[in-house]
C-alpha cells in the first residue's frame with residue numbers, strides 16, 4: 001500500500017533544557033499539566049525557544065495537524081497509510097479511519113496523550129501509535145518520492161508504483177542530511193520554484209494522486 005510520510009514534523013514535547021523557562025511554566029500551569037507533558041509551541045513558548053538548536057524548524061504542531069486533516073478527508077484515504085516522522089526521529093502511525101480533532105487545541109491535547117501513552121485506541125482499534133521503527137524501514141522497497149523545491153519538475157507519471165510520498169512538515173529550513181540518507185534512493189520532485197507551505201504541497205500532491213489513481 002502507498003504511504004504518505006510527513007518528514008521532520010515539527011512536533012515534540014517541550015525539551016528538558018527549557019522546561020524551567022517562565023513562558024513554559026505559566027503555559028503548563030494554565031493548562032494544569034506538567035511541563036514535561038506539553039507540546040512545544042512557538043506561539044506560546046517563543047521566548048523560551050531562543051536557546052534551542054534548530055529553533056526555526058521547531059514548535060509548529062499546527063503544520064502536521066493541517067496536513068493530516070487533508071489526508072484523512074480524502075475519499076481515497078483507504079489507498080494509503082499515513083505516517084508522521086518527527087524532528088526527533090519518532091515514527092507515528094495514523095490509522096486512516098482516525099477522526100482527528102479539527103480544533104487545534106484538542107489536537108494538541110490528543111498528541112500530548114499519545115506522547116505519554118504511546119498509543120491511542122477506540123475500543124480495540126488502534127488510531128494513533130508511536131512505532132519502534134525507523135524511517136529507513138518505512139520506505140524500504142518503496143518508490144520514494146521526496147517533495148522538494150530543489151527537485152526535478154513534477155510529472156504525474158511518477159505517482160504510479162508502490163509509493164512512499166514524503167513531504168516536510170516544518171516551517172523553515174532544509175531537510176537534515178541524516179533524514180535524506182535514511183530515505184536511501186529517492187526521487188526529489190518540485191512543484192514550482194517557490195518554497196511552498198507543507199499544507200499547499202500536500203493539497204497539490206493529493207489532488208494529483210487522486211486524479212492519477214482514479215484513472
Ligand SMILES: C[S@@+](CC[C@H](N)C(=O)[O-])C[C@H]1O[C@@H](n2cnc3c(N)ncnc32)[C@H](O)[C@@H]1O
Nearest residue numbers: 147148149167168172173190191192195196198
Ligand atoms: C519545510 S517547508 C518550507 C521550507 C522552506 N525552505 C522555508 O524555509 O520556508 C514545506 C515542505 O513542503 C515541500 N515543498 C515546499 N516547496 C516545494 C516545492 N516548490 N516543490 C516541492 N515541494 C516543496 C517540501 O517537502 C518542504 O519540506
